[in-house]
Amino acid sequence: NAKDAEGQISAWSAVDEVLISGDPPDFVFDLTGINTLVGAQGGTITYSASLQTFVPTPFNGYQYWTMVELPNGNDYGPISTRDVNIPAYADIFVPQMNLQVPGYAPNGQYTFTGHIGQYPTTMISDSFPFMKLALNNEDGQSGSEWAETGWPEDVFDGTASLPDAFAVETAYPNPFNPTVTVPFALPTAGEVSIVVFNTLGRTVFEQQSTFSSGRHMVTIDGSALSSGVYLLSVSHNGTNQIQKVVLMK
Template sequence: MRLQRITLIVIVLVLSIPCWANQLQIVHFDIGQGDATLIWSPSGQTMLVDAGWASEPDDIRLWMQSHGINDLTYTLATHYHADHIGEFLDLYNSGYLPDIAYDRGDNPGYTTQTYYNYIAAAAPVRQTIAPGEIVDLGGGVTATAVCVQGNLMNGQSISIPTSSSYENERSICLLVEYHNFRYVVSGDLRGSGSYELESLCSGIIGDIDVFEVNHHGSYSSTSNTWLNNLQAEAAVVSLSDNNSYGYVHTEVISRVNSNYYLQTFYHTEEGHNLSTKSVVVNDHVILETNGLTSYTIDGDLYDLGPDIFVDVWVDPMTALPIPTSGGTLFWNLMVQNLETSTIPVNIKFWLEVPNYGPYTMIDLPGFDLPPLPTGAERERQIDIPSGAPAGMYELIGEITDEDDLILYACDRDTFYKEGTDGGDWFGYLNPYGSSDFQMDSDVSQRRSAAIISAYPMPFNPEVTIGFSLAEMGMVQLDVFDLGGRKVATLYEGNLSQGVYYFDWNAQSQPTGVYFARLTGDGVNSIKKLVYLK
């Protein structure tokens, strides 16, 4: 069973973005005692934050090449220490000179050869990033410079001495946002001493989901104020085994162990000390998120909001696709609150009609959604006449917070109508009004289990399939190919009430469309899976 982390964050979400949004990847490279983090937007744009030592093996370039990344959109040097900028020189000279190389600007007090090599190689594209500057990575992903050389985006500033002894304090603090997801990377930013900036930066940023640990786990960073202001569920520390600095320092381990919010502490390598929350990956630590409902780190699944479930599916009465002569089907909508208390939500359900646009079927603002066993399941008939437009129809259900800012859950199902475009047909829908949508105390008995997620989607080669079980019972989770052949049984047996996650690795199967099917006593739930290499 995969880990689940529940957090409620308050940021603005543009709800025109579909709930099946593409994946943002953040790769924390395992490059020994250094830092290098790749932000890879679903638009294909990239930002490499730091690049580790020049003496490290060329793992960064090889990983990018193997994943089809042949150039960089942006790089950003958080500061000028060699374990953060050393490898930029080789990358720039091997075809990875970015469109823009961001950094904090010139610093006369810092005079190492690594620094001079970097500014010479980056010169054609080098640009100083300003506090508050927002870099658009496309696809809804942005990176905001919260702090640059002691100057913060809210106008506050700390005057840092020119001496190279204060290089860590000059680190750029970067906030990455993708819809509901928030992440911070800040180089070697300090959390103690006369010029500490963790408290000011974290006070501006507020609640996030994940951060990269400052200064590789040094005692001078990752302060209690930083942890409590950010309230992150997970953190990633980049370091090497047997490093000469003793990282992660015991002071940081103690603060991590005692922090209420932080659940998991991922290490690229073990280092010297482990937290009770530590997970040692011994590899690149990869984060993936759709930005809306969940994210994964090293395969562990975390939620981005309260545990609310919506399921949309079509039961055809005639064969699919709907023939030119027309046909009949039932649309189905189920909503469940898997938390322990009532949550005020907005419920929206609509049909996207080809060439016509959305047809609203349910719009319920300010609906109080009680926890299980109470829930709602509705089905209504749709008669698709011969004159209905041809093309792909989508039934879409969304649950948002009462202010319509945060997407809690969403689902869709599709069906296809053959033939040519037709005329008026809306009278055949038979929708019902909002007053008909009432909660039922027995919904868990009528539909006691359902597949609630398949993540990521599309996937390659592993997908995590989640389902909810409202009461103890016998269930079986299988995977079928498009021809109806069973290719895997992921679980068969009795389970207690709860939410469960199972992995399927399709590496031995050809790419294409598959279906996960959950069956049991009165249960038949199906989810489409798309495997792309």
């Protein structure tokens, strides 16, 4: 736990997955459903995908594959399998990919899951639910099969470089309840100080840690703190960046 300016234990604390030593998670993988409702005749589910890595090591010879959990709980797939080479310090965003759902698929709620690893061993995965409506007697079925489109062929072929300068991205979510995540980037290894103040100027959280070069995230838990406006300060090598965050319970 962090201590405030008077030496008391603060209401804020760094959450478990971000260590005081400054080690971030190696990967952040997120799938977000965009259109998640399919009609009785079948149709297209759309989703976005993002992948960030926080280590200086590329991961070559891996695969990305997708599965669906059917309404009866059984798994179906893989629907597609792609070879991927993940660069060091990857920061990849695919705004839209498409999943074709056939008309003969049973109605009900599904779970779509994307896996990254060395098939069939999963290194990291994420999922989202989608729904297919019931088929009416008068409705016809589309002749399509399960399929995916929208895969960017070159998205995993580039090599991400180290950041050119110290930079703090916008904390999210904002407003937040109860945790807020602070992304930042370092061109070289060094010490980073993160301080949160209330509107009276009182320190409610303070953490000082050494981070390696690259992109990092620190998530702060303010669950014991009251709703209100706070100032979040991130400092490195004499450069200080401040932004306003709002805790809304």
